[in-house]
Amino acid sequence: MRQLVAIDWGTSSLRGALMTPDGAVLDVRSFALGILSVPQGGFEETFQSCFGDWMQQPGTRCLMSGMIGSQQGWREAPYCPCPASFRDLATQLLWLEPGRLAIVPGLTVEQAGVPDVMRGEETQIFGALQLLGLHDARLVLPGTHSKWVRVQGQQVLDFSTWMTGEVYALLRQHSILARTLPVEEPPLDAYAFADGVQAARQGAGLLHTAFSVRTLSLFKRRSADALASYLSGLVIGEELKAQRLQAGESVVVMGSATLQARYSQALSTWGVRTQTVGDTATWHGLHAMALSLPAL
């Protein structure tokens, strides 16, 4: 392989990395050109204007992961069913230009008659496994829609989606609780956050515990700033409580530094050890996939 253009094209952002054959990142570019900002039929043009120069060197390959492979993206890449290995993904790439430009398929899993899906996270997961040298792992990718993932023998066995980040934002901005919370997100109050996690762990459910943000404010038991962190603890704690965590087990926490810190703190409540992997997991995943392909 010559150089690789690794692209993470999501709903709200477009990021690309220019990588050497041995996996070094030479350059990174970010654009506020998520698939929802690109008109249907405009993906090729956007791609050319953002990364055309990188693609000019002969033998350059480009792999893209994320929502770019969805119904609303450049072209739909059918989901790869779980259990799925890295090889399964590589053999089911959707080639837009054979050997040169491809979209990584997402994953799907079915439980109790209900499907679940991911697009983009599969690449981060395999990148993280590679970076950490793990064959078996439990991972969480926190975010608007958190993913909990089980990997065994380098296969994604199953996963589930949790609307944690989105529900936090809805309660924070659009519910009655918004009236008692500061408009700007304050810095994390780690004690209030821990109390929220604990309240979720011992509580009867978020539909009930969330209301305590209102009553604690009504009775002036906590400041508005502390209540924002407390609510974050309630919602993340609700997600963790449902995972039936065992003290002593290890979980790989991915994503932004902010969320890594919150999840690691919350997971420690259950006695769970954490390893963290940042946003470079996507570049590593795409690079490893490019390496596994036949040479051009």
Added chain:
Amino acid sequence: MRQLVAIDWGTSSLRGALMTPDGAVLDVRSFALGILSVPQGGFEETFQSCFGDWMQQPGTRCLMSGMIGSQQGWREAPYCPCPASFRDLATQLLWLEPGRLAIVPGLTVEQAGVPDVMRGEETQIFGALQLLGLHDARLVLPGTHSKWVRVQGQQVLDFSTWMTGEVYALLRQHSILARTLPVEEPPLDAYAFADGVQAARQGAGLLHTAFSVRTLSLFKRRSADALASYLSGLVIGEELKAQRLQAGESVVVMGSATLQARYSQALSTWGVRTQTVGDTATWHGLHAMALSLPAL
């Protein structure tokens, strides 16, 4: 007692009933003049213009329940702590005009260091107990913020608030799920609703199960109309699952006919028997309270 003007003054609406000494309702008036629509200092004027004519007959008494007794209302009526009886409420009325015009206090309860509150529901509860002739009961008042209540020996022992209606509305209108649901609320699809209740009962939690509305739509497994009912079942089922219901027990379901029907159907999944009481419970509660007061 001569006649009673019974008033239910909430956040978004104002309703009043003119009642005879023996509890017959002579007339009912409704206004879109909830406390959030009345400027601070404007409550007396609003009251006079809506009900002044009813108050003219000598000896007429007026009792008001609901958010009118909150910090944002006419005057703040301190919460009455649980356990609380009907008599406790009557002796802690906040008189605006002694013997003539009073606000019924709300209730508060504290569990694990966290307070919970109600305003207005206490009157409905005692009205329902009166109507049904019950001394002990478990009640649910479904709505934006549902209340689950335990009554023993005609005392409210404790209660809890569930943000069920509000979370449904948030998911329905403001979340990613809104894209796959019809804008207008379709008629209830009882089968889809039942499936939602069942999925909640067996599921790992609403943060996860709610995402299935998206995936079931993505895989075209259910129509948009059916998914609205399914989501309603998921959210109500989540509330019910947390109540540790026992097959064979009896629950009093209050509120609007629509919600009574949904809750009764959902509760039957747990083998729970239901009795229903409509909106007249408030008038009965206020009337019984007026009767218990010394004559003017």
